[in-house]
Amino acid sequence: MSLDPAISQGAPAATLDSSARLLEELCAISSETGDAVGIERCGRRLGRELEGFGFAVEIEKVPSADGVPQPLFEARRSEAGEGHVLVVGHLDTVLPAVPPLRFDDRLQGTGALDMKGGFAALIGALDLMRLRSLDPPDDLMVVAVPDEEIGGPISESAVRRWGDGARAVLVLEPGLPATDGETMVTGRRGLSVWRLESRGRASHSGLAYSEGRSALAAAAAWSAEVQALSNAVGGPIVNVGRIIGGDSEFVQDLGEEHRFVGTSQRLNVVADRCIVEGEARYLTLTDRDRVLDMMRALAEKSGRKWDVAMHFEIVEGILPAPPSAAGADLAVRLVEVAAADGWRLDLESDRGGVSFPNFLPDPAAVPVLDGLGPVGGGMHTRDEYVSLVSLERRIRLIASLLEKLSTNSQF
């Protein structure tokens, strides 16, 4: 095991301190999703740091989903040639900022964890490398997007655009605390949004019950079956998100007809219509096809059993980003770096939340290291914080990674 002795000697207090102070500044700048002015201020502050490390920073104004231009930041050390190392993160937060606080090991602030802490760790890593006279990769490129928290189109297209042809993709989203250590992410699930339409036959439940065919009962039975397909450890997960059943008018005109909920009116009708909506999450395309085929087959079976028409369809999908063979060596390397520093780095290979790697043109073709940001808690709440111990760990981890990417021609 050959570790980088220069990096694994720990981050000097000054590096950690300036990184933490930068994080306080970034957290104090309000950059709620949609706040183009605040996001630009935050990006310019980060850009000043990157310029100090030889990056040229550009701001593009890109229309968001609602047509309002939002700032998209790109910073490069040199003109991109063949392949580049892409570092990606988002500047937007769910909440507007309140003044940050420090206590114990914690830096509490809006977006401290998700994910301004990741940017602060990156700057700390560049600082540490400079102190150790190490160069980051010449082709390092940093992209900061403004609309990740709403799964916005700018994030998606930025990753498609700059992920294409990248030789490595580093994502600054936070890791998670774990036993004796922390995690980083090597795989993210994809998802399919699905919909089941069920149509039966209405009848009076008192006078002609046997003539009715309950679309609702059939869809409810199907829902329980598909939810039970979920295998929490690694396998696909099915979530039934909504069931709307009743007589046809009720389902069709729910906005108006919901007034019947809580009354006894029309409860004497065998429910002839039902809509079920939900999602399935999976780590591989094989899992995707398997679980969706099973759901479709169960719909056919339930349709026959209950004598109702069931139609199962996929509404939309996001590709999974499974752990890639391309990134495995780098991930193992980082596990060694953490161990040499006295803490345990666990690899999360099936994180459920969709993020940047899911939008890469071919996630399996490029090393993707995700969840590189420091850990903490209270994400998206007023109590959001990062651990300063973790910030120091991540500074060293990212510096080791950048050193590896700048010197090893294999990647």
Ligand SMILES: [Zn+2]
């Ligand atoms: Zn985030």
